[in-house]
Amino acid sequence: RRSSNTVSNDGNTNIRRSSNTVSNDGNTNIRRSSNTVGNNSNNPNFLNVNNNKSRRSRSSSGSNTTLPTTITDDEDVLFLVIAVPSREEVDRYVELKDKVVKIIGEINGKYSGISRPPPVQFINYAVNINKLAALYSLADIALVVPLMDGMNLVAKEFIALQSDHYSPTDITRPGSLILSEFTGAAHELFNALIVNPYDCREVAETIHRCLTMDYKERIAANIPMRVRVRKQDSVYWANQFLKDLRSDVNVVDPCRSCKVSDLVPPFRADAPGRKVMFLDYDGTLVPIKTIPSLAVPSKRLMQSMTALSKRKDLDVVVISGRPPEFLENYFGALSDKNGNITLVAEHGYEIKYPGREWEKFKNVTLEWKSKILPYLELYVATTPGSFIEEKRSTIVWHYRLSDPELGLKRSTDLVGQLSEFSYDLPITIQHGKKIVEVSSFEINKGQVIKHFLQNFPLSSTSASVEYTAAICIGDDRTDETMFCLTSFPQLIKVKIGEGESVATYRWSKYEKVLDFLSLVS
16 A cells, blocks of 8 residues: 555555565555565454455556566565464573564564665564464465474365465465474475475575465465365364274283293203303393493393303303494403303394304395495484494494484484485385394394204204204394294294384393393303
């Protein structure tokens, strides 16, 4: 309505710019292309669009033309920030609001003028649902870019209100949805434009891309998302939860709880035959540590292992993802020619039999490492606190020191990306406890145990005989290859801690393993 921005040839206000915005009086006229709303919150009719008063014109003479298919003039763009008051008693929220208001003031002071309205408008009150729906319909872009969020109803509401058609005579037109990659909705609204909110340039370029995007492309992106939103509504969501709850009522954990003492008798020195123990290290013999190098054997563990290493009727196999140097440092003395402890590094890549040097369990190709490493380095760069542990045959991405929610999300994304990228590579991707581990599919703990049970112990004639008792104990997904072995009835399988498993038994914590070793020794 300002004379500097509009031209009136016949007493009625004409639109000088490309489309759909709402000014700040009771007889709202369409003025700007960014499709947002003015700030007269005291007027209850500030979203009542009077179509009869608006004419579409791009020239100072007021000649009628059709709306353009894209926006090209930066002065046509208005950014509306709707910040509904929340937790106003919290000092941090008050400080954040003051900071936002200050920044908006600085922007408007720099880029507005007598003939140019402020480019950013700030609404700091609850908006009526009808007015909010009008805003969603008018907007070219919905920008939902939190640094971290869970549910995102705004994004879904915006998509639900988008039209699947457009003509130049329409007041509203289809908009585009820009989502932060840290939103929960980013995993559902798959056609949205996903951005990293920490990358200001990427966000700016994505906004520009949306403003210059053809409306047909917007419609094509919105239709499948709108179908999903309308189908998977709150009723659908609630029913799925109830369905899952009902289905889990009778689920029985395949792992049976048992006392430590129940599994001890077959492994005592006075029990007949030869026995073998396969022991994972991290989470089984020692607690999980945020920094792997800090997870060292306790005095109690070393006392039990020393006593077990002297048994002539027992073989002990420490089978770990750790590199050979680590295992050699702490258990090497127990793996000499007088001991009975075998060390298995990197899940089976290298083995040290008692009294022998380290040797490869299998010759496997490792050319895939150079292709996988850049992906892990990218996730290290974008996930604070994460780091890479590169071993001879495996690469491990640790996120134990990262923000728990961010780490879990990033790890899930990484597993998905690696799975898609590496379908033709000879690798196995394991999502373990605060780690993502990539290793050769040709070696795993299950293959090592199978090798031992089929080829050891050796009789005086060098022919293998069966172990009368065997036990494997582990806590991680990498240990499931041990628990999956079904052709050895003498093998007892014990899972440590929580999580799904096919093991026979479950102990709650690693201290139970120390109790077991102490009783056996």
